[in-house]
Amino acid sequence: MSSINFYLLEYAYNYIKRHKNKNIFIVLIFTLLVALLASLFFITASLQKELQERIAYTPDIVIQNYRAGMPAAITQKELDRVLEIDGISSGNLRVEGDYEFLKAKRRFHLLGVDPFEPSSDPFIAKLVDENEINATEMLVSKEVLQTMQKAYYSDFFNFVLEDGKLLKLSIKKSFDPKRRYDLHNLILLDKDTLRKIFSYKADEGSDIALYVANKNELDFLASKIRLMLPNAKVISKNDLKLKYKSLFNYDDGVFLSLFVITIFTFFIIIYDKANGLSSQEKREIGILKAIGWRVEDVLQAKFYEAALIALFSFVLGYLVAFVYVFYLKAPLLGKIFADESVLDIANFRLDITMDLSYTLLIFLLSVPLYIAATLIPSWRVATMDADEVMR
């Protein structure tokens, strides 16, 4: 097989055409499986990249309070205690959380802001810097504004308080988060106003954001806080990084199950193919041998046939996955991943992210296996006496 024999290549191509129905079916299944596998890899790689980017805007350490295993408010007192730990450079009590807008079946993310506590997220910090938000106003993303407008709230919105009363806030301005999909459902409002909505007392917040000077001490400081506040959940930036990294690894539930199903299906096809040829296919090999083809000639033609099918299906499957994930934004499959995640990644961008090692893995799992599965039964038949095969 040192050089390409175009007659054998053409013969192989014609063979595929002659067994059109069978080969269309194989190409279809092969493409589908490659597309599914490639989609899995594309989604996980892209989500991982996106999540890693989001980490950049998070505080170094976040402390959430728990009472009886349920998230609870945290107070200024706890903040003051942790600020006494050497190595913590600054911190603030944050007020934020989700608000369910039942009428539109949408969830807004409310973030309380204070002009004297600059946000670690530069986009939010800039918004707060440029817009003074008083107690009766709020800034909303353009997506939130659209949702409100559909519900006939064009310049204000009524939040329902714990006691059933309404709190009317006017929409000061809307902003465009552009490609920051994580901010598409964001509402910025005065911190004390938000305390009213969430029924927090004046010294309470949803969590504590801490910043440390020496990032190498992050884990050490986090464990120190855990000892100080045993009821609190302490999440360091390093924890998040690790969590995001392992979120869609091979041992992750959804990834693993989809991966196993795909590989299993593929192996069934390979097994079926490797297990024999039809009598018509055997006879054709017998004829070829009878008219002077050597075993290697038969195998070369079969190699071309399998390679054409496998490479075509691989490239097609890869393209389908590319379009499905990066242009269509992975309907269904993307949602499965986002919902399965313990993190809020309901809004994801799915930027084009390619990993050559994944491409190589899919290639090795599909193309050489298919070629081998085609060659093995053909070799078995080709090494028999032509007379016996044609009989």
Next chain:
Amino acid sequence: MIELKDVSKSYDAKTKALESLNLHLREGEIVVLKGVSGSGKSTILSLIAGLSKPTSGEIIVDGKKISKLPDHFAAAYRRDNIGIVFQKYNLIPTLSVYENVLLPLFPLNLAKEEMDKKAHSVLKKFSIEHKSDMLVKNLSGGEQQRVAIARANINHPKIILADEPTANLDEKLSLEFIDILRELKEKQRTIIVATHDPLFFDLDFIDRVITVAHGKVI
């Protein structure tokens, strides 16, 4: 030129197709092997073509022991020396006449011009050139027979083996085939025809009619 020495062939423990058969054919000779179905005629052709190996004995063609040839050399020997016309033609029905005729040459990777020249030459010789682009499955039995003969002659083999060549042809087409045999005989080809068709037994250009029964020459 072709010599079968004490050749036996068994397909399994119970079935003996040939038993201690001896046969000698000279170059340019045309021989008819006569016998009923199952007498061993086709097995003789298969062994001479190197399509199968004898259980015992030797087959020598042009001084070479064909019976001992490994598969790789047996295929090359067939391609270079043997043209086979099978009873059921053994063409690939979904390929064109042109492709079927050239099929034995595909592994040689010859230049396109040379391939075309060879194909047109045999297709013309066996009066099938006008059907060159048609799929074989759309041809009549007689036309398929011509394609099979053209394919068997594409490499100008020294030996032509025909296994029941007229079994699927009417009398007119059978006579046409006999004319083709006559032409090939004039070109000094060694031809062995295995048949039980009486048409072949009294032909003036046939050198010998050999009767085969129960795997032996009578």
